[in-house]
Amino acid sequence: MTGLVREPRSLLVREIARRIQSNFYDGVVLVCLDRPSGVRELVDGLDGVPGRAFPPSGTDRAASWLAERDMLLVLDGCEQLDPAALGWLRKLLAVAPGVRILAAGRTALALEQERVHRL
Numbered sequence: 001m002t003g004l005v006r007e008p009r010s011l012l013v014r015e016i017a018r019r020i021q022s023n024f025y026d027g028v029v030l031v032c033l034d035r036p037s038g039v040r041e042l043v044d045g046l047d048g049v050p051g052r053a054f055p056p057s058g059t060d061r062a063a064s065w066l067a068e069r070d071m072l073l074v075l076d077g078c079e080q081l082d083p084a085a086l087g088w089l090r091k092l093l094a095v096a097p098g099v100r101i102l103a104a105g106r107t108a109l110a111l112e113q114e115r116v117h118r119l
Contacts, residue, residue, distance in 0.1 A: 001104045003119030010076050012119070013104040017074045024100075026071040033077035039088045042081065046073075063092050070098035078105030086110070 003009045014030070021028045031045035043062045075081075081089075090111055092099060103109055108116045 001117050002108055004106060009104045009119055013074055013076060013102055017072060017102060024070050024072045026069045028072045028074060030074045033080035035080060037080045037085060038082045039085050042085045059088060063095055066092060066099055067096040073099055073101045075103040078103045078109055
């Protein structure tokens with residue numbers, strides 16, 4: 001979801017996530033990116049998985065853990081992601097077939113098979 005104004009974009013992705021959360025066995029995780037973020041900040045934001053113990057630390061462990069999940073990852077403020085974090089997301093999607101990403105930002109993420117909806 002792309003658009004210049006953050007508030008309506010954020011409200012829309014949160015409402016979409018709320019409505020489809022029952023489609024994902026492991027639920028929905030919302031990661032709000034309010035400042036420039038790399039892989040570490042992105043992975044740290046994932047510890048909000050309800051009812052699940054997230055692995056201690058390390059981006060490789062996080063990707064392995066997520067590879068076994070059926071979940072929706074909602075990223076709000078994706079314009080804050082640095083190139084390394086985008087690369088990690090590409091790798092994550094390659095190893096975690098049950099993870100879907102609903103991203104909101106000023107621009108598209110440029111990930112393979114991405115569908116862009118502009119506001």
